[in-house]
Amino acid sequence: MLTPILQVSHVHKSFDGVPLLRDVSFDVASSEIVCLLGPSGCGKTTLLNIIAGLEPADSGQVLVEDQDISDVPVHRRGFGLMFQDLALFPHKNVRDNVAFGLRMAGLDLQAIDVRVSEVLELVGLAGFEQRDVNQLSGGEQQRVALARSLAPRPRLLMLDEPLTSLDRALRERLMNELRNILTRVGQTAIYVTHDQQEAFALADRVVILNAGRVAQIGTPQEVYRNPADVFVARFLGLTNLVSGQWTVDGGQKKLRTALGVLALPEGACHEGEVTVLIRPDAARLDLTGLEDLSGLAVNGVLAERSFRGRHTRVVVRANETTLEFEMDSTASLPPVGSPIRLSLRPDAVMCLPMR
Amino acid sequence: MVAITRLSLAPRGMLDLRALSALISSSYYLRTLWFTTWQALASTALTLAAGLPAAYVFARYEFPAKSLLRSLTTIPFVLPTVVVAAAFTSLVGPSGPLNLALMRLLHFDQPPIQLLGTIWMILLAHVFYNYTVVLRIVGSFWANLDPALEDAAAVLGANRARRFFEITLPLLTPAVAAAALLVFIFDFTSFGVVLILGGSQFATLEVEIYRQTVNLFNLPMASALSLVQIICTLVLTTIYTRLQARTARPLNLRPQSITQRKPTTFRAHVLVGVNVVCMAVLLLTPLLALAVRSAEDGIQPLAELFVNRRASYFYVPPVVAIRNSLLVASLTVAASLALGFIAANYLARSATPTRGRAGRWTAILDPVFMLPLGTSAVTLGFGYIIALDRPPLDLRASPALLPLAHTLVAFPFVVRSLLPVLRGIRPSLRRAAAVMGASSWQVWREVDLPIVGRAMLVAAAFAFAISMGEFGATALVARPEFPTMPVVIYRFLGQPGALNYGQALAMSTLLMLVCAAGIVLIERVRVGDVGEF
Numbered sequence: 093m094l095t096p097i098l099q100v101s102h103v104h105k106s107f108d109g110v111p112l113l114r115d116v117s118f119d120v121a122s123s124e125i126v127c128l129l130g131p132s133g134c135g136k137t138t139l140l141n142i143i144a145g146l147e148p149a150d151s152g153q154v155l156v157e158d159q160d161i162s163d164v165p166v167h168r169r170g171f172g173l174m175f176q177d178l179a180l181f182p183h184k185n186v187r188d189n190v191a192f193g194l195r196m197a198g199l200d201l202q203a204i205d206v207r208v209s210e211v212l213e214l215v216g217l218a219g220f221e222q223r224d225v226n227q228l229s230g231g232e233q234q235r236v237a238l239a240r241s242l243a244p245r246p247r248l249l250m251l252d253e254p255l256t257s258l259d260r261a262l263r264e265r266l267m268n269e270l271r272n273i274l275t276r277v278g279q280t281a282i283y284v285t286h287d288q289q290e291a292f293a294l295a296d297r298v299v300i301l302n303a304g305r306v307a308q309i310g311t312p313q314e315v316y317r318n319p320a321d322v323f324v325a326r327f328l329g330l331t332n333l334v335s336g337q338w339t340v341d342g343g344q345k346k347l348r349t350a351l352g353v354l355a356l357p358e359g360a361c362h363e364g365e366v367t368v369l370i371r372p373d374a375a376r377l378d379l380t381g382l383e384d385l386s387g388l389a390v391n392g393v394l395a396e397r398s399f400r401g402r403h404t405r406v407v408v409r410a411n412e413t414t415l416e417f418e419m420d421s422t423a424s425l426p427p428v429g430s431p432i433r434l435s436l437r438p439d440a441v442m443c444l445p446m447r
Numbered sequence: 448m449v450a451i452t453r454l455s456l457a458p459r460g461m462l463d464l465r466a467l468s469a470l471i472s473s474s475y476y477l478r479t480l481w482f483t484t485w486q487a488l489a490s491t492a493l494t495l496a497a498g499l500p501a502a503y504v505f506a507r508y509e510f511p512a513k514s515l516l517r518s519l520t521t522i523p524f525v526l527p528t529v530v531v532a533a534a535f536t537s538l539v540g541p542s543g544p545l546n547l548a549l550m551r552l553l554h555f556d557q558p559p560i561q562l563l564g565t566i567w568m569i570l571l572a573h574v575f576y577n578y579t580v581v582l583r584i585v586g587s588f589w590a591n592l593d594p595a596l597e598d599a600a601a602v603l604g605a606n607r608a609r610r611f612f613e614i615t616l617p618l619l620t621p622a623v624a625a626a627a628l629l630v631f632i633f634d635f636t637s638f639g640v641v642l643i644l645g646g647s648q649f650a651t652l653e654v655e656i657y658r659q660t661v662n663l664f665n666l667p668m669a670s671a672l673s674l675v676q677i678i679c680t681l682v683l684t685t686i687y688t689r690l691q692a693r694t695a696r697p698l699n700l701r702p703q704s705i706t707q708r709k710p711t712t713f714r715a716h717v718l719v720g721v722n723v724v725c726m727a728v729l730l731l732t733p734l735l736a737l738a739v740r741s742a743e744d745g746i747q748p749l750a751e752l753f754v755n756r757r758a759s760y761f762y763v764p765p766v767v768a769i770r771n772s773l774l775v776a777s778l779t780v781a782a783s784l785a786l787g788f789i790a791a792n793y794l795a796r797s798a799t800p801t802r803g804r805a806g807r808w809t810a811i812l813d814p815v816f817m818l819p820l821g822t823s824a825v826t827l828g829f830g831y832i833i834a835l836d837r838p839p840l841d842l843r844a845s846p847a848l849l850p851l852a853h854t855l856v857a858f859p860f861v862v863r864s865l866l867p868v869l870r871g872i873r874p875s876l877r878r879a880a881a882v883m884g885a886s887s888w889q890v891w892r893e894v895d896l897p898i899v900g901r902a903m904l905v906a907a908a909f910a911f912a913i914s915m916g917e918f919g920a921t922a923l924v925a926r927p928e929f930p931t932m933p934v935v936i937y938r939f940l941g942q943p944g945a946l947n948y949g950q951a952l953a954m955s956t957l958l959m960l961v962c963a964a965g966i967v968l969i970e971r972v973r974v975g976d977v978g979e980f
Contacts, residue, residue: 167601172602
């Protein structure tokens, strides 16, 4: 991996005795986009504020190029921060908003104007200089905020859920644009979000936070393929989780679950109690019953089905357990309420540690 | 007020500009106008300087006894000027505790602090009075200002000073302007403070109106002066409304639970501490001095209040004034609430920009409803005297004149207290009730009234306190045999002798206690910081 620009190491923070961040450590490499991903209230924004210098940490360090910056005040850190509610200055027009950081940096007027039109161009708002920020649409305000935080070329740009307030279509468009803009200028960035779609679309690496602790760090593919625990799996939308236990039956080890015995290869799971994750794309309709031999099958009742285009969402109830699958829409499914038998792809079934 | 205009322009039924031209050509009146203006400007500047740091501390920090402190700062504002004057006299007067202590300590022959009768006394009293206006109006606005804006500026490299001057101050402008306007108008129309604390060499327009009316009985001149005063305040209010419209920005106002935190750094602790101490020194010591002095004199002055000794002068025992004041205050509360509720309802309902015509009426009526605030009490009292002086409405001799005058003074406060709440009721609530089968009267009873109820209480307490303390209009309007508490205090202060002075203090303390009870009541029922005037 490249040398880290920013290192967050063993940061603790509590509010009124309630721990909010516990031993949080991660680092960000130059030109890398790291997403802090977690449910609301898991301490993401607080972590950003600590890195920005808006709040002190109780303990732990924030290092920039191996220098501890804990004593550097906010306005000398040279970071950028795009606020959740944008925090555009309502009494300044677009140009003056974008120019603010440049003026603080002491640039001369000409250089400021050049840079302002440059970043406005970059975010697709060329010619918007004199507009009143209060009259802009939500998406335009978003871009102004981005331009403002990019203008002084911060060593590190932090974005705090910048897209949450937008409607879905706009969000998806800006998501892709944002990634383009950030990678085009090689901007090192930390992006905070609770939306895994956003994180996956934007991030080089994802840091998943759970109740103030780092639950997993990895590329989007890594965390989606191999969620570290039940929390991560659930949070990423992988909800087919079945608890099970290894038993010895006739000299042979078997994984006994609510769905019956699942014939997973012996090395695939650790001993004792486990949670089995079945991916939504794991199921195929088994009309023949022949694949029974593999032992990786679910017998249940088709509880719901809804057509979603390329796939059909299927809910199967088997022994009090509800499983959701995305199945090929070409499969000829029985009517709702009929028994159904599904075979599972072995590579789409895995074991997770309980905690 | 129409009557004032008529009398000043045409005292004998025809146009006669003599009084007005006498006013303009006389250097004495111009000097009065000039003095009125500059002392108001100086007072306003000082009040802002004292109030803004406190507003910051109240807006951004949580600390113990904060709401109690806020209640206490309100007391001076509703105290009658007479009591304020008495409080300052007892604190820094020649025989006040401050001077006595300094004389004993430093062996001076004469009291070292001789503020009485100086401009400094007037300025100090004005700051004392209006501090809470700045604290409340700016403080509550500041408390809801999104701290993220300052944070954003900090991240972009702005230091503390630049954050304040480039971000916070411009955004605070509407609130600061509103507070400054109110303070300026209060100072511009200042009456009791100047009359009692300033002594005879200082006169504001308001004092001059009183002198012309009561001492010289030169009604046309008094009218002309009133007219000048009304015009001045009207011009100011208009400028202010224009300014307000221009500086108002859509702000993302945040609840105070987000914007406020406990002081954690050393700097924050010092800031909060210094402000609290300043507040206590400035606001509470005069009040305490008053209470202490009146207690020192023992029970005699208090007991004397129940006796009608100088029957020829007072007509009634002074303690009757308490009954009078309470009676007038109750009537004022009832009348001003009824009138204010109707007015506020009208303003609130027609304020939607889509209704062009009604909207324009609102734009005109809103400042007009505020006019009594700017016109000052003496002018109002005077207006009543000359307007209601012939049948069928000859009320001059009637005690009903007093509650009427007080109602007019209290009216703007009632409207200001009710309006934000009424405007805040979402129309969908009323529609929802209507859809479910409520008649318009039921909608009003089931939706509006419960929501406005608390604001009504606040308005009631305001009206009560204002009526209890009102002196300017009362001094002109009250019948000699029907004195209110402030009038009695003024009479005591105007008489020589230690007993009279002691009685004035005793009466002031009683009045202060009654007012304080009213204010504590206001704070009890206050809903958030919504009911700002």
